[in-house]
Amino acid sequence: MAAQEKIDALKLYRQGAYEESVEVCLNELSAYDDSQIIPRMDSYTVLGWGLIRLGRYEEAVRYGEDALKWSRYDTRIIENLGEAHYYLGNHEKGLDYFQQYVSLNPTGDRIGQVYYYMGETYIRMGLYNHADIALSTAVYHVPSAARWWSRLGYAREGAEKVKTAELAYNQALILQSTLEEARKGLERIRQN
Structure with missing residues (x-):
């Protein structure tokens, strides 16, 4: 058997x-x-x-x-x-754990994802400059993530950094030309 x-x-x-x-x-x-x-x-x-x-x-x-x-x-x-x-939606607790991860494993295989989640959390909290830093780090680690570039554009738009927001939105569209979120972001900043 x-x-x-x-x-x-x-x-x-x-x-x-x-x-x-x-x-x-x-x-x-x-x-x-x-x-x-x-x-x-x-x-x-x-x-x-x-x-x-x-x-x-x-x-x-x-x-x-x-x-x-x-x-x-x-x-x-x-x-x-x-x-x-x-x-x-527990922003502070989530950020605390993500910051622990970054401190303990700064080159870990989930580091890009962790910075992405941090950036999204900061966007939810209205902390657009913090989101810019976190999402910039996320795309540094995973430069092929079109949606992350778009969210970086959104964070920069929220921080009133129009030129760098445009760069991020454009990079998102280079990676994924049909990404509606990035296209709409570009339209918004070009209208203002």
Whole structure:
């Protein structure tokens, strides 16, 4: 009799089977003993990703806070918490977690995304100069993200930096010529 293959939560997540991935992670977490910190943190990470994709942000926060009790400086968990708080509209908490991520992992694989979320948060708060800095850093890390360039244009427009807003909107349209948000942004600044 062949041994049954272990179900891989990460594989399920990558396939878009978020509910199944979450269930596997919860089962894994209930089976670990106190010495299994590394696999526990891997399960918490994939669990957070799945919950966020499912829009279950409160649960993502709850499990993320529990995960930090096991490993306080796991940047994957910190980023998950920032993202969950971002979607919940908890601006200050989200920014706090994103700033922790940047401090702990300034070259991490999610650094561009983290700066993008920070920029969007600052836009929501009406802090357009802060948003300009964060989104400029986001596009530095991921220069091919047309929508991020458009949001940078919007932040600069909000900060009344018309010339640099135009540059950002134009870059967005170079990357994606059909991006309506960037086209409308250019129209707005050219009318004023």
